[in-house]
Amino acid sequence: MEKTKINITDEVAIHISEMNKWYGNFHVLRDINLEVMRGERIVVCGPSGSGKSTLIRCINRLEEHQKGRIIVDGTELTTDLKNIDKIRSEVGMVFQHFNLFPHLTTLENCTLAPIWVRETPAKEAQEIAMEMLEKVKIPEQANKYPGQLSGGQQQRVAIARSLCMKPRIMLFDEVTSALDPEMIKEVLDTMIQLAEDGMTMICVTHEMGFARQVADRVIFMDDGQIVEQNEPESFFNKPQSDRTKLFLSQILGH
Amino acid sequence: MSKLAFVQKNKIPPSPAPISEVGVIGWLKQNLFSSWFNTLLTLLSIYFLFIILKDFIPWAWGGHWDTKSLRECLDLNPDVACFSVLTARWKQLLFGLYPAEEYWRPTVTFILLIFSIIPILFPKFFRFFWFSIIYPGLAIWLLWGGSIWSVGIVYIGFFLGVLLFILLLRNITKNMVIAGISSILFVILFFIFFSNYLVKILDIIIPISLPPVESLKMGGFTLSLIVGITGIVASFPIGILLALGRQSNLPIIKMICVGFIEFIRGVPLITLLFVASVLLNYFLPPGTNFDIVLRVIIMVTLFSAAYMAEVIRGGLAGLPLGQHEASASLGLTYWQSQRLVIMPQALKISIPGIVNTFIGLFKDTTLVSIISLRDPVGLASTIRADQTWNGIYWELYVAIGLMFFVVCFGMSQYSQYLERKLKTDK
Ligand SMILES: Nc1ncnc2c1ncn2[C@@H]1O[C@H](COP(=O)(O)OP(=O)(O)OP(=O)(O)O)[C@@H](O)[C@H]1O
Ligand SMILES: [Mg+2]
Numbered sequence: 142m143e144k145t146k147i148n149i150t151d152e153v154a155i156h157i158s159e160m161n162k163w164y165g166n167f168h169v170l171r172d173i174n175l176e177v178m179r180g181e182r183i184v185v186c187g188p189s190g191s192g193k194s195t196l197i198r199c200i201n202r203l204e205e206h207q208k209g210r211i212i213v214d215g216t217e218l219t220t221d222l223k224n225i226d227k228i229r230s231e232v233g234m235v236f237q238h239f240n241l242f243p244h245l246t247t248l249e250n251c252t253l254a255p256i257w258v259r260e261t262p263a264k265e266a267q268e269i270a271m272e273m274l275e276k277v278k279i280p281e282q283a284n285k286y287p288g289q290l291s292g293g294q295q296q297r298v299a300i301a302r303s304l305c306m307k308p309r310i311m312l313f314d315e316v317t318s319a320l321d322p323e324m325i326k327e328v329l330d331t332m333i334q335l336a337e338d339g340m341t342m343i344c345v346t347h348e349m350g351f352a353r354q355v356a357d358r359v360i361f362m363d364d365g366q367i368v369e370q371n372e373p374e375s376f377f378n379k380p381q382s383d384r385t386k387l388f389l390s391q392i393l394g395h
Numbered sequence: 396m397s398k399l400a401f402v403q404k405n406k407i408p409p410s411p412a413p414i415s416e417v418g419v420i421g422w423l424k425q426n427l428f429s430s431w432f433n434t435l436l437t438l439l440s441i442y443f444l445f446i447i448l449k450d451f452i453p454w455a456w457g458g459h460w461d462t463k464s465l466r467e468c469l470d471l472n473p474d475v476a477c478f479s480v481l482t483a484r485w486k487q488l489l490f491g492l493y494p495a496e497e498y499w500r501p502t503v504t505f506i507l508l509i510f511s512i513i514p515i516l517f518p519k520f521f522r523f524f525w526f527s528i529i530y531p532g533l534a535i536w537l538l539w540g541g542s543i544w545s546v547g548i549v550y551i552g553f554f555l556g557v558l559l560f561i562l563l564l565r566n567i568t569k570n571m572v573i574a575g576i577s578s579i580l581f582v583i584l585f586f587i588f589f590s591n592y593l594v595k596i597l598d599i600i601i602p603i604s605l606p607p608v609e610s611l612k613m614g615g616f617t618l619s620l621i622v623g624i625t626g627i628v629a630s631f632p633i634g635i636l637l638a639l640g641r642q643s644n645l646p647i648i649k650m651i652c653v654g655f656i657e658f659i660r661g662v663p664l665i666t667l668l669f670v671a672s673v674l675l676n677y678f679l680p681p682g683t684n685f686d687i688v689l690r691v692i693i694m695v696t697l698f699s700a701a702y703m704a705e706v707i708r709g710g711l712a713g714l715p716l717g718q719h720e721a722s723a724s725l726g727l728t729y730w731q732s733q734r735l736v737i738m739p740q741a742l743k744i745s746i747p748g749i750v751n752t753f754i755g756l757f758k759d760t761t762l763v764s765i766i767s768l769r770d771p772v773g774l775a776s777t778i779r780a781d782q783t784w785n786g787i788y789w790e791l792y793v794a795i796g797l798m799f800f801v802v803c804f805g806m807s808q809y810s811q812y813l814e815r816k817l818k819t820d821k
Contacts (some may be wrong), residue, residue: 203720230726240721244819246738253735254725288818306725 151215154179154310154341155200160209162195169195177343179309182336182367183228184352184373185345188360188369188388190197193345196362198310201232214309215263230258233303234312237319239295241287248283251305256360259306259366273301277319277331297331305336311335313344353377361385408795421590458790460697462606464783480784486795487778491614491769497540497606501617503539508624516809531628538613544597548590556582574693610688614769616798621688623757623769623802626695630756631749633696634703635742641708652704659701664759667694672766691763699756706752709744713736743817750810754803761799 155177162170169192171287177183185193187220194391198204198258202218204223211218251270256262261269274280276387278299278389287295296316302310313332329351336342347350352359352373359376361369361384369376369385377393380386420620426435458476462468468477473677481488511530516521529550536546556578563574598604613621640652659667670691714737722732742749764773775791780786 150456201724203723226726226728229724232724234721234724236717236721238715238717240715240717242718242721242736244743244817257731258726288819302725330648333642 149348153212154181154214155343156210156212157200157211160199160206160211162199162204162206162208170199170206170363175340175360175365175367179308179341180339181341181394182355182357183343183360184356184362185343185362186352186388186392187368191362192365193362195312196342197234197314197345200312201229201234206317217235219317226258230254230306230380231308231320232310232312233306234315234382235296235299235303235306235316236363239287239292239299239319241295241302243287243298246284246286247279250287250298250345251302254302255305262387269307270301270305273304274298276304276334277301278327292320293327296320296324296328297328300328300331300335309323310343313346314345315345317348349377349393361388362390400735435638445703450645465785465787466783468694469702471761471767476790477787478790478794480778480787480790483780484548484774484784487615487774488798489615490617490770493608493617494606494615497608500537500540500605500608504534505617505620507533507537507731508620528575536605537609538617540607542594543603543605544594544601546595548594551593552582552585555585608684612687615774616771618688618763618768618770619757619760620802622692622695622760622763625692626699626756626760627753629692629696630698630703631702633700634707634752635738637700637704638707638711641704642711645720650800654680656701656704659697664695664698664762665765668762670694691766691768695756695760698759699752702752702755703749706745706748707741709748710741710743714740743814745781746810746817750806754806757803757806758799771798 153176155175157173157175158169160173173196185196187193195204199206199218201214205282206218206316214231216224218228234305241247243255245253248267251273252263252266255266255269256263258391259266271280273284274283277300279294279297279301282290282294287298290298300316308316316332317328320328326349329348332342332344332351332377333355344351344356356373358370359373360367361376361380361382363384369380369382371381376385377389380389422619428434454474454476456480457472457474459468459471460478460482462479463483465477465480468479486495486498490498493501507530510523511527514520514527532546532550536543557642559581560574560578563577564571568574597731637652637656639649641656643652667689672687672696675685675690706792717742718736719732727735761770763770763771764776767773769777772795774794779793781785
């Protein structure tokens, strides 16, 4: 396939065009086109199985797309391993189930990648880590192991761990859905603060309050397609497609 | 008001537990006599212990230690043990046919062994790790003798290789692969063309050597330790690589690993040992003197590496996919994430299985008696073939069993210590 040069200004953080992905014969993502500007906060929502996770996992190549192009921070995602490792170190990701490294302390979780990937001296890495742990408001847990922390604390450590790499883009995949209600707030507060600092963020979430408060744009996915996108105000008050209306009525209905 | 509405109005201070729950009596009551069934089991166990010990203790306690032959023992008292065989032959059981005036060498090797594993077993002493690296060469030299430089040259070669690698990376290229390959090439060339001369020169300048002892003289518990420990140390990394290879996305590597593991696991160790002792000589060019102990070590290593690989694969399978994803999403490369994130956890899960394999390997070293190497079990037959001790069974095998038990029990205890220490979720 002929690769045409796409003109991308420095303002574009992520450029996705005509992207398709299949799991075997199952067409998960269909013709995705999406451009995310620097500093933009995007919330992705949609019914279960609609491909939200798959979409954001394609952005840091945890999943491989088969057609179309993804350009992250000026670097195109190809099979070239060098590019992939580079992009992964620029793009932070936080998972639903935290995925902290249980054999390392909170602090070690945060310094591991900076030391080995960025080759930051250990002392400096620790300083950065403490700074980030303070930002997520748990510096006092630095020497505990993940197994000794509550879910909300673990998730905040996971956010701090990503931040220690000084990423330019952050991906959040339903980071609050494994948490008890009282812990959801502490994690959301951390994310709101991050958004206020100007981080480029893509958040898959069903927290509509959060979407209203911080999102620049809400994207609605269904059946592997982007069905609708809009500013939160219009998205929630004047949804266009029937599928969006149905989804919103289910999620806000009670 | 109904009873259900009861609430405690004042705070109750903690009070000591009832007497029957604590102390020796409490423990006995809770653990040994808590129900009639438990009581029955306890009494039965005590009865069995009694039956076993009632004969064994007088037999062992009253045993003779200083008679000249089994005959003499039987004349004195046929109902007690005749440990005199150990008094007479313990050196052989420990050192095999090793020359008597050189016994200090295996002894020193064994004592140094303890020092060399301490830095590995206890991170507190990790700063002495350099000794663990020097030790293998030192041990080989002490046991087999000859010039110190024929062992030292190996260290010199690798040292030069590492030095070259670092220099290349610092000054010439940033590419690890290029630097690695050129250093390896250098080391190979060094050993082919250069090392012989260097050894001769060094021998003239600083001649240090011990009388050589050939492999067939190695025996007794020394041989078990040589084969067992080398096998353990070598099979561990090979096992890790095989386990990773088996999970690899590269079909050829995967095929090779699966084939190797399945083949080795499907064949009895004895067969491999026979191959080592007899068949290998057919395949090797005539005149090559491929040391028999080395051949046995290679076979034992391959054998337990295959088992190790499967144990570690179990540990790898026990890790959630999220760990791979998290480390990948942080930008760690494949090898970094294996080394820093995946393996530490997978190995921790597999500790019981790994130690199980180690213990199995160590006990399997007794099979070398079948290809007529003189490990303790082989020596037992030799000793029993002797007129003076003909007819003796128990005393020898109890002693041999005890030697193995001490080492294996030690390994098992260490593994439990390690499991406790690595527990991070409490
Ligand atoms: N590894 C896989 N192999 C095959 N199918 C998969 C795989 N991963 C996901 N799928 C399928 O792809 C579809 C999209 O999955 P995805 O996880 O992206 O959905 P989602 O929108 O994140 O859903 P949820 O809200 O439940 O997390 C689903 O139908 C799922 O069954
Ligand atoms: Mg999902």
